[in-house]
Amino acid sequence: MTDVATTNGKATSRKDWASDQEVRWCPGCGDFTILAAMQTMLADIGARRESTVFVSGIGCSSRFPYYMNTYGIHSIHGRAPALASGLAIARPDLDIWVITGDGDALSIGGNHFIHAMRRNINMNIVLFNNQIYGLTKGQYSPTSEVGSVTKSTPYGSIDTPFNPVSLALGAEATYVARTHDMDRNHMMEVLKRAHEHKGTSFVEIYQNCNVYNDGVFSDITGKDRRADYLIPLVHGQAIRYGQNGEYGVARGDDGHLHLVRVEEVGEDALLIHDESLENPSQAFELSRLARGPHEPTPIGIFRSVERPEYGYEVARQVAEVEGKKGIGDIAALLQSSGTWTVN
Amino acid sequence: MTDVATTNGKATSRKDWASDQEVRWCPGCGDFTILAAMQTMLADIGARRESTVFVSGIGCSSRFPYYMNTYGIHSIHGRAPALASGLAIARPDLDIWVITGDGDALSIGGNHFIHAMRRNINMNIVLFNNQIYGLTKGQYSPTSEVGSVTKSTPYGSIDTPFNPVSLALGAEATYVARTHDMDRNHMMEVLKRAHEHKGTSFVEIYQNCNVYNDGVFSDITGKDRRADYLIPLVHGQAIRYGQNGEYGVARGDDGHLHLVRVEEVGEDALLIHDESLENPSQAFELSRLARGPHEPTPIGIFRSVERPEYGYEVARQVAEVEGKKGIGDIAALLQSSGTWTVN
Amino acid sequence: MKELDQVVIRFAGDSGDGMQLAGNRFTVVTSLIPNDLATLPDFPAEIRAPAGTVAGVSSFQIHFSDHDILTPGDKPDVLVAMNPAALKVHLSSLAPGGVILANVDAFDERSLSKAGYSSNPLEGDELSSYRVYKIPMTKLTLEACKDAGVKPRDAERSKNFFALGLVSWMYTRPVEPTIDWIQKRFASNELVREANLRSFKAGYNFGETAELFESQYEVAPATFRSGTYTSVTGNTALAWGLIAASRLAKMPLFLGSYPITPASDILHELAKLKEFGVKTFQAEDEIAGAGSALGAAFGGSLAVTTTSGPGIDLKAETIGLAAHLELPMVIVDIQRVGPSTGIPTKTEQSDLSAVVYGRHGESPVPVVAAMSPSHAFEAAIEACRIAVKYRTPVYLLSDGYIANSSEPWTLPDVSRIEPIDPNFLEEPNHVDDEGKPSYWPYIRDPETFARQWALPGTPGMEHRVGGLEHQDGSGSVSYDPLNHEKMVQLRQAKVEAIAKAIPPVGLNDPDGPGGADVLLVSWGSTYSAVMAGVKRVRARGMKAAMAHLMYLNPFPANLGEVLGHYRKILVPEINSGQLCTMLRAAYLVDAQSISKVQGLPFKTAEIEAAIMDVIDND
Amino acid sequence: MKELDQVVIRFAGDSGDGMQLAGNRFTVVTSLIPNDLATLPDFPAEIRAPAGTVAGVSSFQIHFSDHDILTPGDKPDVLVAMNPAALKVHLSSLAPGGVILANVDAFDERSLSKAGYSSNPLEGDELSSYRVYKIPMTKLTLEACKDAGVKPRDAERSKNFFALGLVSWMYTRPVEPTIDWIQKRFASNELVREANLRSFKAGYNFGETAELFESQYEVAPATFRSGTYTSVTGNTALAWGLIAASRLAKMPLFLGSYPITPASDILHELAKLKEFGVKTFQAEDEIAGAGSALGAAFGGSLAVTTTSGPGIDLKAETIGLAAHLELPMVIVDIQRVGPSTGIPTKTEQSDLSAVVYGRHGESPVPVVAAMSPSHAFEAAIEACRIAVKYRTPVYLLSDGYIANSSEPWTLPDVSRIEPIDPNFLEEPNHVDDEGKPSYWPYIRDPETFARQWALPGTPGMEHRVGGLEHQDGSGSVSYDPLNHEKMVQLRQAKVEAIAKAIPPVGLNDPDGPGGADVLLVSWGSTYSAVMAGVKRVRARGMKAAMAHLMYLNPFPANLGEVLGHYRKILVPEINSGQLCTMLRAAYLVDAQSISKVQGLPFKTAEIEAAIMDVIDND
Numbered sequence A, B: 001m002t003d004v005a006t007t008n009g010k011a012t013s014r015k016d017w018a019s020d021q022e023v024r025w026c027p028g029c030g031d032f033t034i035l036a037a038m039q040t041m042l043a044d045i046g047a048r049r050e051s052t053v054f055v056s057g058i059g060c061s062s063r064f065p066y067y068m069n070t071y072g073i074h075s076i077h078g079r080a081p082a083l084a085s086g087l088a089i090a091r092p093d094l095d096i097w098v099i100t101g102d103g104d105a106l107s108i109g110g111n112h113f114i115h116a117m118r119r120n121i122n123m124n125i126v127l128f129n130n131q132i133y134g135l136t137k138g139q140y141s142p143t144s145e146v147g148s149v150t151k152s153t154p155y156g157s158i159d160t161p162f163n164p165v166s167l168a169l170g171a172e173a174t175y176v177a178r179t180h181d182m183d184r185n186h187m188m189e190v191l192k193r194a195h196e197h198k199g200t201s202f203v204e205i206y207q208n209c210n211v212y213n214d215g216v217f218s219d220i221t222g223k224d225r226r227a228d229y230l231i232p233l234v235h236g237q238a239i240r241y242g243q244n245g246e247y248g249v250a251r252g253d254d255g256h257l258h259l260v261r262v263e264e265v266g267e268d269a270l271l272i273h274d275e276s277l278e279n280p281s282q283a284f285e286l287s288r289l290a291r292g293p294h295e296p297t298p299i300g301i302f303r304s305v306e307r308p309e310y311g312y313e314v315a316r317q318v319a320e321v322e323g324k325k326g327i328g329d330i331a332a333l334l335q336s337s338g339t340w341t342v343n
Numbered sequence C, D: 001m002k003e004l005d006q007v008v009i010r011f012a013g014d015s016g017d018g019m020q021l022a023g024n025r026f027t028v029v030t031s032l033i034p035n036d037l038a039t040l041p042d043f044p045a046e047i048r049a050p051a052g053t054v055a056g057v058s059s060f061q062i063h064f065s066d067h068d069i070l071t072p073g074d075k076p077d078v079l080v081a082m083n084p085a086a087l088k089v090h091l092s093s094l095a096p097g098g099v100i101l102a103n104v105d106a107f108d109e110r111s112l113s114k115a116g117y118s119s120n121p122l123e124g125d126e127l128s129s130y131r132v133y134k135i136p137m138t139k140l141t142l143e144a145c146k147d148a149g150v151k152p153r154d155a156e157r158s159k160n161f162f163a164l165g166l167v168s169w170m171y172t173r174p175v176e177p178t179i180d181w182i183q184k185r186f187a188s189n190e191l192v193r194e195a196n197l198r199s200f201k202a203g204y205n206f207g208e209t210a211e212l213f214e215s216q217y218e219v220a221p222a223t224f225r226s227g228t229y230t231s232v233t234g235n236t237a238l239a240w241g242l243i244a245a246s247r248l249a250k251m252p253l254f255l256g257s258y259p260i261t262p263a264s265d266i267l268h269e270l271a272k273l274k275e276f277g278v279k280t281f282q283a284e285d286e287i288a289g290a291g292s293a294l295g296a297a298f299g300g301s302l303a304v305t306t307t308s309g310p311g312i313d314l315k316a317e318t319i320g321l322a323a324h325l326e327l328p329m330v331i332v333d334i335q336r337v338g339p340s341t342g343i344p345t346k347t348e349q350s351d352l353s354a355v356v357y358g359r360h361g362e363s364p365v366p367v368v369a370a371m372s373p374s375h376a377f378e379a380a381i382e383a384c385r386i387a388v389k390y391r392t393p394v395y396l397l398s399d400g401y402i403a404n405s406s407e408p409w410t411l412p413d414v415s416r417i418e419p420i421d422p423n424f425l426e427e428p429n430h431v432d433d434e435g436k437p438s439y440w441p442y443i444r445d446p447e448t449f450a451r452q453w454a455l456p457g458t459p460g461m462e463h464r465v466g467g468l469e470h471q472d473g474s475g476s477v478s479y480d481p482l483n484h485e486k487m488v489q490l491r492q493a494k495v496e497a498i499a500k501a502i503p504p505v506g507l508n509d510p511d512g513p514g515g516a517d518v519l520l521v522s523w524g525s526t527y528s529a530v531m532a533g534v535k536r537v538r539a540r541g542m543k544a545a546m547a548h549l550m551y552l553n554p555f556p557a558n559l560g561e562v563l564g565h566y567r568k569i570l571v572p573e574i575n576s577g578q579l580c581t582m583l584r585a586a587y588l589v590d591a592q593s594i595s596k597v598q599g600l601p602f603k604t605a606e607i608e609a610a611i612m613d614v615i616d617n618d
């Protein structure tokens, strides 16, 4: 055993990360497997419970912090990244996770979301995308596909959905990944990498809401069609999928990325995935391969690059000024705009 | 003369579009030239004053509606797209312009901005980007470059700025353009095309705030260096710039776009600009050529594609249901969940 | 067959057990008798709280009678308990000697322990003061469906219909309407239809044949005023009221909203009703919900935004602008338990001070409140009328209790309701310095102070409005100190002027003004319990008066006078005394708050006790 | 040399004329005399309103004296008018017989017509009741700079220093401090330094040599209590107070804020002061400003968010959560004219009811108000103290007037201020069912009701908090009706408990409680005018008492008693009577509102008149 899991100095197992609260999602909800993946991963990497904080908004997904035996805040619909930003700047020593839903993050919380991306503050934003408002019983969300018939769109929705990966990349994100609730190992890997990333990391998880939107992702996540619909992104490897790896992604003569048959273009023509490109354009182009979860869809880490972390920069400026001017003296401050004395 | 400018049946000239309010920007502010361009363009195309509405938020730029002799609302900081959305859905017959600043649109108003993009509601969003908060006297904005020393960042800002074009594209925008306050003709052309576009059009205007951020765009907009820093995007034409057209944009062997010397790659290798590509990836890649206004920067229409307009779709659903069920009858509605009668 | 004058039944089971459905169907057939009735649904905040737990219990209470009733009843006479958790949660509220219809099949060890029982209450002495019927509902349902081709797991889900059948038999409800309904509702799903039908009949027949029950009961029809009735929830009535107002004003209805419990159903209802020309817009958040409505209002729509507590906070800035621009819109607040996220599925009246005072600066906004499910229809029309007439945003308050419960409602004749005249201005109202006709947006009606309003699209009326203070009349931006003061006063005067147009508050005092020993002031949904409580104390020979406030801002012109007649004034509220504080400030009367903040409406007995308390301590 | 006991000077000119700078420099030298002083800056909303227009006029008023003064003065004795627009705007407020120092060069035809004058007022009879000095300030400035190498256009910009020099001579202010300041401030820009120096001296010498003025004036030093003084604006004092509180609590200061006039300067000031370990975060909006502060509070920072009116609306939902979580933070509201965008650069007190009531649900939050520029320091510390001690958000109210004006301030000895004890819990406070020690976040101090608070990073204290109602003690989510009621009551009781800890309200009545005929109640910045007004009526032999409220929620425990002594109570406010309404509700006293909503502070004369009015009508 190499990395010994410790909290308060002791090794932990998954159940140490579970709080004493009964988990109250609908039976069969995809949220359960995400919870298990998170708890297992944190135990595996030896994270410390006392330094871990889960911050969430409001939604089914946002109940997550209650189930984690860590510090946690179940806050306000859409505002978790705002709270987490303050906490992360104030306390760079903490591991901060933001748990959010497609409505929470992208509808009411869209502004905090994009600003978190560009600022690169130390937090891992995990978005449970079920393309629906679960907690409020089934209205369409900003990720629901056009034509979705829901409680608030009885004649079908007309809004073009966000592609959360494209949106994050357009907002200057440094770490962007997508995974799904039917592959615990992949989830764990992607979450672990998010945790290692310095700055804001963004993980979209395709999550099944079996009550209000059952099966939307089943092409990609279901065992039967997965091979033909899930395009795995693996850094340094050719992008290839299909039952027998017969498909892939390649740049065509028009300069754009296309889904191809490997036998037609040859293996060497396949695009080698590079998550570390400074320019986000190729990652963006990958995010556009599928226009919805019923087309072959890239799953994995789209982008992972370094950029100064916000909280660190804030602390650095403070330290630099303290270094230059010395620790502030209040008496001197009060006199700083000139004084006169009366005896 | 072909297109005769008319309002209330009469031809108009620029001054018909000017309200009786004194224009109160700082002398030398770039906002003046934008105002002139807008007024001239609207007169030129024969727009109707009575059907034109300018909606703005709060900021120096947002004073714009007061100076237009049209309908107008100077609303709330950041919220103009929200008001305009309701107005556009309710009144598809109107021409709606949203005037906003980099703080108004991208800081407090970021959420409404990205949702307007994806929904494609009938409005033209014109963002006066001066990379500063003008009205509140000089704090940095979400487009200010890293290191900006402003009232609120005396030791330099640390936030990575948004690239408004990238952000709009990541948010599923259908019409995205950039122009600047020193080229009235280009502004007029881009605004006219925005006006013609069905759905949400987004125009970023580099605007000089000569009081708090003088000259940030001067590489691109100033007569002396413009040729080397302004990359004109013209649909159907090779992307080329420089005093003598000696530079251009071409896709390299790595599949990515690069700034090139034309003599090195040859004219034929230059990228032919296509604003009508369904896939926004190439437009996105163009938006990444410059990381700030001190590098050669594309100016022009990045993307212009068709997608159903939101207000039209709303009206269509209403009409369809009315067609199918007939115009609603209130008495029948009240009885729709069953009744009983007492005599 | 025994005659009863009134009964309170509570259906309770797991969230997955279909208790809301059973309750709703029972309500419909009861309304056909017709009995008078009132209902109280109650469900957990979770979508599907873990099956079998106390947290997962869902219930539906119905009170029905042969006479006029007001509340869903304090204590049920009959408790249908589909599982141990349901019994656990609801036992304490059962009336002494009440009936328990328990699905004995669900009282297995696992379920008992999930509910927190260490032994089976159906077997010990614990329930000896009740009449307990242990019925194997699951088994009987399964048997009834045996050869219908349904899988047992699915068949079991019909047991709510078994319970419904049984209770229908006990209280001699007609069976046809339910059978019809099942047939229509599940027309496209034969298996489910069959299972539900069979289970329902099995339940009914079980009552008839099992000889378990001494007798059937009857509740004679109540005397209703003649007319056509329907049964309606508050949210539905409110949505319909908005549609009616739109017709009355000939202004298209626009709803900008963001989903939130318990207001979402209004959005759902209006989204369906496109044949009324309604445009609904699910905005990205509450700010955009309100903002889009204000934009639509500028364009001449009858603009509405719907929300609950947290959304009220977020809309404040936009409503302040609407008040400042003087554009009509209605902000519907279906109040729920606060503060913060609170308890989203439970009721409260605690947003009153937020809607009256919760905006920066001096920005008075009228407030109207619905008092019952059906009254939400009328209140919605009234809110729209005030908004349009006075060019002002108006808050319309309802609450979770009104929203989800239902009551019989005489269908109004909408064609006889007074139209709403938006009175749009289409010609210039001013001549400028150069003698040219122009439009000044802030010229007012001398009586209502409402401004003259012109819509975009009207040639020659181009104008700009905005959030900066503007010059009286012309609407140009103005930083003039005295003009600002005048505008603040005008906006206040306009809201106060509404008091002249609304009806005076009614005083219910059989002995004439000042006759009673105590005056009860109700508002919103406290109406029913307060009225019932007042009746009870009167029945005991005491003197209590009552006044109900539909208008919370401004108060009716005669309110001060009415209050002035009484030395003792009680103000029961499902909050900590918000209206009470407002009355004290406005009229310097020593009104006392009766506060209940438990997420539940007042019980009649609670009001009765409060009144007796002040009378006794006199 | 004539002796005066007090003088009011108003510097007025175009926004580009540097009047704020001239005023500020004059203030500094005046504080060195030392005179007592108070200032009132006033500038247009536009960054640069069109030059020469009435809308573009910027002014700075200073009142200084040989005795204790409270307000910046009602009517200036001296008006410096740098252009016709300045004269136009300010003439009407000039005291009868007052002095006008006009820059005659600026009174050309174009400028006159821009200001709306059809003829030159300096030439007609219009000003005959004033003492008008026509001084060619532009010409003299240009001449002074002639061979300094400055371009004429640039030289002209120094004319504010000419005016400053002239006024400094008139009132015998020392010249060295100004000369020193110019030399330091423009050290790196020789041309500008030279131009300013020469112009300043030219102005001073002009006074001395021009024989235009009959005499110089002197205002003798005021008797100050011994101590070291500085002159400070309200925003600066408030920022410093927050820093001092951070030191007192040993909690790092975190400011999450979004810029807005007139609050932004606090952000600017704190952003500079990184040597105090302050972290400032310019958030994307006010919601994130408050949210980030709340997040930082959870992490143990002394968390603050600053804003003005519109931002208060937006922060409401977050403050409701903070109140519900019971985490400390301070929300600073520098009030400005509302509603909506209003008049951003002018002052008002109209957010009081919004901060007291403006959140959905029952969410009581304490409110503290600063009463003067220097008092903002103390008020900031007090707001932080209450927040930390009671684990609650606290609103700290200031306003545009306090924010930008300044007054002499005896430097406090911060080391002698009582420390703030955050009293973090580091060990479990509970033993769970299995006997394991654990942490319950909602166990309270029996007296203050403050909860025991543990910070992330502390092993063994892991816990979750959230916006859903929670169980008393454990903090687990709870939908229990009675628990909710208890929690609502506890949160209310906690805020009310603060009344026990704050000082009783002071009553200033020379004749003892109830001695005077009328009681004036002031709050916030009305203090100075009310105090001055009360002094004036007393000087006229009338009896007026005064009580100033620093705590607006809860009220001091003795307030009811104090009010009870008086039959007549006047509450002057720069709003429509918000505190007055609260007092009436709380104490059933017939307090009367004296309302002024003109974007300006009360004048002493206005208060005097209001008092005389009630006394006369007695």
Ligand SMILES: Cc1ncc(C[n+]2csc(CCOP(=O)(O)OP(=O)(O)O)c2C)c(N)n1
Binding pocket: A058, A059, A060, A061, A062, A077, A100, A101, A102, A103, A104, A105, A128, A130, A132, A133, A134, A135, A136, A141, C258, C259, C260, C261, C286, C310, C311, C314, C341
């Ligand atoms: C300010 C506010 N607005 C609205 C709501 C109601 N609300 C709670 S969760 C939610 C959306 C949930 O959807 P999502 O974020 O996708 O989470 P999910 O339940 O699907 O996991 C809404 C609209 C609220 N609690 N607060």
Ligand SMILES: Cc1ncc(C[n+]2csc(CCOP(=O)(O)OP(=O)(O)O)c2C)c(N)n1
Binding pocket: B058, B059, B060, B061, B062, B077, B100, B101, B102, B103, B104, B105, B128, B130, B132, B133, B134, B135, B136, B141, D258, D259, D260, D261, D286, D310, D311, D314, D341
């Ligand atoms: C809710 C709210 N927050 C803050 C402000 C203060 N404010 C007004 S304009 C502005 C920013 C202006 O910057 P920008 O949008 O870039 O416009 P510019 O003045 O540069 O044209 C701010 C912060 C406000 N008016 N309302």
Ligand code: SF4
Binding pocket: A024, A025, A026, A028, A029, A030, A031, A060, A061, A130, A134, A135, A208, A209, A210, A211, A212, C047, C048
């Ligand atoms: S409603 Fe959907 S997302 Fe929510 S708990 Fe149930 S299955 Fe999961």
Ligand code: SF4
Binding pocket: B024, B025, B026, B028, B029, B030, B031, B060, B061, B130, B134, B135, B208, B209, B210, B211, B212, D047, D048
């Ligand atoms: S501050 Fe800047 S943006 Fe604003 S009016 Fe002046 S120059 Fe223009």
Ligand SMILES: [Mg+2]
Binding pocket: A059, A101, A102, A103, A128, A129, A130, A131, A132, A133, A134, A141
């Ligand atoms: Mg969701």
Ligand SMILES: [Mg+2]
Binding pocket: B059, B101, B102, B103, B128, B129, B130, B131, B132, B133, B134, B141
């Ligand atoms: Mg700007």
